[in-house]
Amino acid sequence: MTPLRQKMIHWMERKNYSASTIKCYVTAVSVMARHFGRCPSKLSESDVADYLHYVTTSKSYSSSSLNGIYSGIKLFWENILERLWNVRRLPRPKRAKVLPEILSVEEVRSLIEATNNQKHKSILRMLYSTGLRMGELVKLKPSDIDSHRMVVRVQQGKGKKDRYTILTQAMLAQLRDYWRGYRPLVYLFEGRTPGQAISGRTVQQVFKKCMKKAGIRRQVGVHVLRHCFATHLLDAGVDTLTIKSMMGHVNLSTTARYIHVQNKRLEKVPDLLSQW
Structure with missing residues (x-):
């Protein structure tokens, strides 16, 4: 386990995040890093913006999954790398309002x-x-x-x-x-x-x-x-x-x-x- 991943996990554990949320957020950062082939600490704000645009327009993720990806990367950026998260340049994807399916x-x-x-x-x-x-x-x-x-x-x-x-x-x-x-x-x-x-x-x-x-x-x-x-x-x-x-x-x-x-x-x- 890399020091960055360990730091992120420990930070969320201290904040009493659930195990499923920790796994979701760590995976979001890990997948982004593999996408670029670089350590996530080496990525720029433009890289993150490009990646968020990619996952939002790829049609492979549900609205809920996109929200988890965004939250995980934002948490890593602000609390682990201690960098400013510019909401205007890195806006959260708008969540689709889907009515739940119901059985009679x-x-x-x-x-x-x-x-x-x-x-x-x-x-x-x-x-x-x-x-x-x-x-x-x-x-x-x-x-x-x-x-x-x-x-x-x-x-x-x-x-x-x-x-x-x-x-x-x-x-x-x-x-x-x-x-x-x-x-x-x-x-x-x-x-x-x-x-x-x-x-x-x-x-x-x-x-x-x-x-x-x-x-x-x-x-x-x-x-x-x-x-x-x-x-x-x-x-x-x-x-x-x-x-x-x-x-x-x-x-x-x-x-x-x-x-x-x-x-x-x-x-x-x-x-x-x-x-x-």
């Missing part, structure tokens, strides 16, 4: 019912009924399930924040059936090795397999269940502040985007052609 209630039901495996069914139901991120689900421990208060405790979720989300009676019954059959040692959902958490890759594979078996041809990943959680609760009349709290959103505007995909709102719009 019927599609979610058929997806979950596509498997008879109690562990897999419990995982899919948990993601849908609690709004957990996949990374939060795989870190859950049995002690995070509070059956007295009927909540699930999410420890150190995105942004290193703790929060609580809902635990329904139906989900609690499902978890008890699962517990009697599997008896996990450390994590609520473990992989083939006892005591080790199930991997996110395995969860994605379970989701894709159930999607195929249910005959749902949407090009979505397991994160869609979190989107469905928010949208279906809005359709059921739950207020956005409650949903924001359960999902762990920092800004209400993040939660409010689900309003735009509500079926109930669109159903109330009159048919203009029927008035002719």
Whole structure:
């Protein structure tokens, strides 16, 4: 490991950045350095501007990925190299406003019912009924399930924040059936090795397999269940502040985007052609 890379990692660790963010930012700087074939400390502001233009116009990166690349390089430039970051010459790429893909209630039901495996069914139901991120689900421990208060405790979720989300009676019954059959040692959902958490890759594979078996041809990943959680609760009349709290959103505007995909709102719009 080079001294610069080590310095960057140590700086972010002292700032309590998550492991995934550290990996993302270090990779962003490393890929830029390989692009030029030079140590990143030898690059000029013009080099960085050219590289940001390249990744922005290459069409190979999502809006979220571009944001991570920009943030990683900016952090390295300002805090590791201690150089001035000129926002006018190095502007952040504008993020595309993309509405989340949503499955209907019927599609979610058929997806979950596509498997008879109690562990897999419990995982899919948990993601849908609690709004957990996949990374939060795989870190859950049995002690995070509070059956007295009927909540699930999410420890150190995105942004290193703790929060609580809902635990329904139906989900609690499902978890008890699962517990009697599997008896996990450390994590609520473990992989083939006892005591080790199930991997996110395995969860994605379970989701894709159930999607195929249910005959749902949407090009979505397991994160869609979190989107469905928010949208279906809005359709059921739950207020956005409650949903924001359960999902762990920092800004209400993040939660409010689900309003735009509500079926109930669109159903109330009159048919203009029927008035002719």
